[in-house]
Amino acid sequence: MCTIPPAPPPPPASIPTSNSSPPKLSDFSPTFNNNDICEWANREPQLWEVCAKNDICLHEAPFHYKYKHFESIMQVGPTCGLVALSMLLNGEVTPDELLDISKIDGYSNNGEMFSCNNMAKLAEKAISLAEIKNVDVYVKTGNLFSEEIILELLNGAILLIAYDADFNHSPCLRHGHTAHWALVCGIVVIKDPGDDYIADSSNIYVLCRHGKSRFLAAWTLNDLDKSNKNLWEFSPKKQEDGLKYVLPEGGIGEVNGLRDKFLLFKGL
Structure with missing residues (x-):
C-alpha cells in the first residue's frame, strides 16, 4: 500500500442536493x-x-475495479432500504412511493424492511413501475465474500444488502441492533489475487451508498459479509420506541429475514 495522505478536513458546509450534478475535483x-x-x-x-x-x-x-455512479438520496425516518432501492432506480420511483407500496403490500409500517425476500418483491414491482427493462433480481443466501460475487460485481452487478452500521456507518457487529441497508455499486481489487480472490481479505473493497451520507463509502467486502452474517435480532431499543414494525416470521435472523442474505441485480 502507499503512504497514507494527511487526514482530510471536515466536508464543506454546502452540501449538494440529490438532484445536483456529481461534485468536481475542485x-x-x-x-x-x-x-x-x-x-x-x-x-x-x-x-x-x-x-x-x-x-x-x-x-x-488497482488490478481491477468497477464503479457505477448513483445519485445519493438522504433518508427520513427508518427508510434506509427504500432509499437504497430508490437510488438504484435513479429516483424513478421515490422513497415515498416505495413506502406507500410497502405499506399496501404489508412489508412495512414506517419504511423499515426487515425481510430480504420482501425487498426482492418490492424491487421487482418498482423496476416494473420505472419501466426499466432486462433487469434480473436474485435473492442470494451466503457466499457474499466469494469469487462468485466478486466476479459478478466486476461484471457490473449491483447489490442491496443489510448490515449492522457503526457510528460512522461502516460495518460492525451488533447482532442486528443497528441494521441498515446499503447499495453496493462498485468494487476495487487492489492487487492481482492470483488463483484465489478471497485469500487476502484486505485486497477486496466494495463501494457503497446509503441513506445517511451523501458521500461514497469504501469497506472491505469481508467486513460487510461478517456484518451481514451477524444480523440475528431486532433492536431492543426499537421495540420500545412506540412504533409498530413489520417483522418476518421468526425474526430478522431467520430464513425470511436479513441475516446472510442480499439482493443481486443484473442488467442495470
Whole structure:
C-alpha cells in the first residue's frame, strides 16, 4: 500500500442536493488536489475522493475495479432500504412511493424492511413501475465474500444488502441492533489475487451508498459479509420506541429475514 495522505478536513458546509450534478475535483479539499494521488480515478470524482480518503491505490491503479455512479438520496425516518432501492432506480420511483407500496403490500409500517425476500418483491414491482427493462433480481443466501460475487460485481452487478452500521456507518457487529441497508455499486481489487480472490481479505473493497451520507463509502467486502452474517435480532431499543414494525416470521435472523442474505441485480 502507499503512504497514507494527511487526514482530510471536515466536508464543506454546502452540501449538494440529490438532484445536483456529481461534485468536481475542485470541490474537494486542496489537500487532495494532487495529480499524484489516485490519478487512475480522476474521471470519477467521488471514486477518487473515497479512495484518497481510505488509502486505496493512491499512486498505482488497482488490478481491477468497477464503479457505477448513483445519485445519493438522504433518508427520513427508518427508510434506509427504500432509499437504497430508490437510488438504484435513479429516483424513478421515490422513497415515498416505495413506502406507500410497502405499506399496501404489508412489508412495512414506517419504511423499515426487515425481510430480504420482501425487498426482492418490492424491487421487482418498482423496476416494473420505472419501466426499466432486462433487469434480473436474485435473492442470494451466503457466499457474499466469494469469487462468485466478486466476479459478478466486476461484471457490473449491483447489490442491496443489510448490515449492522457503526457510528460512522461502516460495518460492525451488533447482532442486528443497528441494521441498515446499503447499495453496493462498485468494487476495487487492489492487487492481482492470483488463483484465489478471497485469500487476502484486505485486497477486496466494495463501494457503497446509503441513506445517511451523501458521500461514497469504501469497506472491505469481508467486513460487510461478517456484518451481514451477524444480523440475528431486532433492536431492543426499537421495540420500545412506540412504533409498530413489520417483522418476518421468526425474526430478522431467520430464513425470511436479513441475516446472510442480499439482493443481486443484473442488467442495470
